[in-house]
Amino acid sequence: MADKTYNIGVEATMEVIGGKWKAIILCHLRHDTMRTSELRRAIPQITQKMLTQQLRELEADGIVQRRVYEQVPPKVEYCLTERGESLNMILNQLCKWGEANIDERRAKGEVIELIHRDDVSLEQNQSAS
Numbered sequence: 001m002a003d004k005t006y007n008i009g010v011e012a013t014m015e016v017i018g019g020k021w022k023a024i025i026l027c028h029l030r031h032d033t034m035r036t037s038e039l040r041r042a043i044p045q046i047t048q049k050m051l052t053q054q055l056r057e058l059e060a061d062g063i064v065q066r067r068v069y070e071q072v073p074p075k076v077e078y079c080l081t082e083r084g085e086s087l088n089m090i091l092n093q094l095c096k097w098g099e100a101n102i103d104e105r106r107a108k109g110e111v112i113e114l115i116h117r118d119d120v121s122l123e124q125n126q127s128a129s
Contacts, residue, residue, distance in 0.1 A: 016061050017087065021046055021054045026080070027095055027118075029064065030088050033079040063087070092118070 006012050017023050021043070028034060028042050039051060046054075055078055058064040063084040069075040080087075095118040102112050 013090075016058075016063060019054070021050060022058060023091065023094060025051070025054055025058065026063070026084065026087060027091050029078060029080050030085070030091055033067075033077050035075065035077050039078070058084070 017026060024043055024046075025039060028039060034042070036048075036051065036055075039055075040046065040048065043051070055064060055066070059066050059078075062081055064078050065081045065084075067077045067079070069077070099114065099117060102114050106112055
């Protein structure tokens with residue numbers, strides 16, 4: 001008997017990247033290695049406790065790598081693992097879809113602020129796959 005049963009494959013994906021913050025964290029990390037403080041600045045609505053929890057879960061799932069530099073003050077950096085980088089195409093598409101959705105809503109008169117437009121084109125990412 002299986003220890004785990006999924007009704008559809010996306011359930012397994014969402015188990016790893018689901019929730020309010022994980023995909024946002026991963027979208028920031030797909031461009032660069034970041035320190036905890038940089039992630040906090042990039043995602044101002046997340047609490048330090050939640051950021052730490054989400055990063056630990058992503059690390060446990062093999063999506064994010066944590067590097068600790070033995071120095072004073074301590075320096076900790078996070079980056080995507082190879083497994084985490086395999087999510088890049090999905091993450092890029094989520095970002096692009098969100099931007100297109102915002103553009104459509106703005107065109108209909110909704111006032112929406114988008115602080116950062118993604119700089120990765122879907123075509124560029126698909127050719128790299």
